[in-house]
Amino acid sequence: MFLDNNINRVPITVIVGAYGSGKSEVSVNLAIAKSGSGRVYLADLDIINPFYRSADTADLLRERGIILISSIYAGTNVDVPAVPGEINRVFADQDASAVLDIGGEDLGARIVGSLKPQLEAADYQILMVVNPFRPFTDTAEKIVEAARALEAACKSKIDGFVYNPNLLEFSSSDLVDEGWATMSAAADMLNIPIRLITIMDEYAEPDWTFSQADIPVLRMERTIFYPSDDRV
Amino acid sequence: MSKRILMKGNEVIAEAAVRAGCRHYFGYPITPQTEIMHYMAKRMPEVSGTILQAESEVAAINMVYGAAAAGARVMTTSSSPGISLKQEGFSYIAGAELPAVVVNIVRTGPGLGGILPAQGDYFQATKGGGHGDYRNIVLAPASIQELYEMTVEAFNLADRYRNLVLILGDGTLGQMMEPVTFRDEEPIEEVSKDWAVTGRQGREEHNQITSIYINPDIMEALNNKLQKKYREIEKNEVRSEVLQCEDAEIVIAAFGIASRICRNVIRQARAEGIKVGMIRPITLWPFPSEKIAEIASSDTVKAFLTVELNAGQMVEDVRLAVNGRKPVEFYGRMGGNLPSQKELLEKIRAIAGR
Numbered sequence: 001m002f003l004d005n006n007i008n009r010v011p012i013t014v015i016v017g018a019y020g021s022g023k024s025e026v027s028v029n030l031a032i033a034k035s036g037s038g039r040v041y042l043a044d045l046d047i048i049n050p051f052y053r054s055a056d057t058a059d060l061l062r063e064r065g066i067i068l069i070s071s072i073y074a075g076t077n078v079d080v081p082a083v084p085g086e087i088n089r090v091f092a093d094q095d096a097s098a099v100l101d102i103g104g105e106d107l108g109a110r111i112v113g114s115l116k117p118q119l120e121a122a123d124y125q126i127l128m129v130v131n132p133f134r135p136f137t138d139t140a141e142k143i144v145e146a147a148r149a150l151e152a153a154c155k156s157k158i159d160g161f162v163y164n165p166n167l168l169e170f171s172s173s174d175l176v177d178e179g180w181a182t183m184s185a186a187a188d189m190l191n192i193p194i195r196l197i198t199i200m201d202e203y204a205e206p207d208w209t210f211s212q213a214d215i216p217v218l219r220m221e222r223t224i225f226y227p228s229d230d231r232v
Numbered sequence: 233m234s235k236r237i238l239m240k241g242n243e244v245i246a247e248a249a250v251r252a253g254c255r256h257y258f259g260y261p262i263t264p265q266t267e268i269m270h271y272m273a274k275r276m277p278e279v280s281g282t283i284l285q286a287e288s289e290v291a292a293i294n295m296v297y298g299a300a301a302a303g304a305r306v307m308t309t310s311s312s313p314g315i316s317l318k319q320e321g322f323s324y325i326a327g328a329e330l331p332a333v334v335v336n337i338v339r340t341g342p343g344l345g346g347i348l349p350a351q352g353d354y355f356q357a358t359k360g361g362g363h364g365d366y367r368n369i370v371l372a373p374a375s376i377q378e379l380y381e382m383t384v385e386a387f388n389l390a391d392r393y394r395n396l397v398l399i400l401g402d403g404t405l406g407q408m409m410e411p412v413t414f415r416d417e418e419p420i421e422e423v424s425k426d427w428a429v430t431g432r433q434g435r436e437e438h439n440q441i442t443s444i445y446i447n448p449d450i451m452e453a454l455n456n457k458l459q460k461k462y463r464e465i466e467k468n469e470v471r472s473e474v475l476q477c478e479d480a481e482i483v484i485a486a487f488g489i490a491s492r493i494c495r496n497v498i499r500q501a502r503a504e505g506i507k508v509g510m511i512r513p514i515t516l517w518p519f520p521s522e523k524i525a526e527i528a529s530s531d532t533v534k535a536f537l538t539v540e541l542n543a544g545q546m547v548e549d550v551r552l553a554v555n556g557r558k559p560v561e562f563y564g565r566m567g568g569n570l571p572s573q574k575e576l577l578e579k580i581r582a583i584a585g586r
Contacts (some may be wrong), residue, residue, distance in 0.1 A: 051407040077346020077568050079263040133238050167411045227406050228492035229571040
């Protein structure tokens, strides 16, 4: 099982990252992967982006027995950067595990700073999702800059990276190799470990393994769709 | 060609503008297009450009007027209620014949409406909004790659015709991400701006940019000149995409994100044996009336179906172009909702009598 490493040892996983880095897809899929073992919460704490967020997957999460916590304004016609008060359930429920999906950039990550007392009373880790095929994180230097801004906003260190090389339909296992130099250089510069590699299941051969480093791979299912996607 | 990069529609508009030589951006934030400004705030300093958050949309469009009058490539962007506020400025820009690029990432209305996607600003975009006899060139991209290429093209068209070019997107296009490939070098058309207010520069008289002429004959002459220019644009710049219309019995007319949804529906309908095609207007003004009339004249075509995220706006232009030759049906959703592929397929089955 991919989560046999220490990602699963810590009950609260906080997912941060640059805008459009894939935080919501990674958060939903992490919650799904955890959902076999005990009560799991997914908290959509995105106060930046009103569209295409993890709360969109409410039906799927319910099906998988995952408890969704999100703003009452998610998916509505207003843009209110509200933090759901229900988030405190996560901190009160000590037997459960949780994934906190945080909004993009340092602006979105401020919420981590504001939750710091509750987080510190529990056991948590902050993971930064990086897609080196996005502007502003397409070089090691830019990733370092983005990570430092996020750490300042979170008022905490980033504990690890989630390497998420993604070009939608142009994604492939080759793309994982292609972006690796950029990702690993940034990780080395910051001395922050890469804890997880993510790829949409449909874009990697069933028997594919990453050969350049011994890092667990999470094969993800697509959970957030565009209206033009190929489905009815 | 450079490598592929994954970008949001809003980001790509900003990047494309910078690549097209836009060095002045004036705006006021509004969801769902604020990422344009956010991106500009990071990007403009890298090219020594100016980004300014104005005190209002009215101020931003008048800053655009000023920069354009001085000969600069300039852009403002907003969403529906903000674009309403800019309408007076649009009219002044038309009267003064200034090249400017404006982006409207449409949200639902009327009034304050909501942040979710819509196409309810079609009338405003294509038929005025501001006062007087004027036209804006209106482009309707349907993918992130097209949003990039059309934003670059918008600056060329604006300069070529000394006209406002409006890019009409919607909340979905602004927010969705798709891979984009940028050209190594943009096809920037250099035009002489000897009309710009840049000081005397050795001229006998200084240039003037104005839309007021107190002599009615001169005012009429300006109007005639504008109309002549608009006829020229209608002759040269109509763009549309025709998809699988050769054997089509039902022809969908849809622009922007609605056309993207329809693409899959066409495939599904054809799998059921219903021959469906599509005409996608890429320029909403000038409108591809001739192309639609040509398709309507085909013996195979039985009916048209216009699909929009509004109560039926472009359908009026489709009906004018079809001119009674064939029935034109309409399907629309509002309030920020999008038509699902399933409901469109049902509508097509009903038209086909299945």
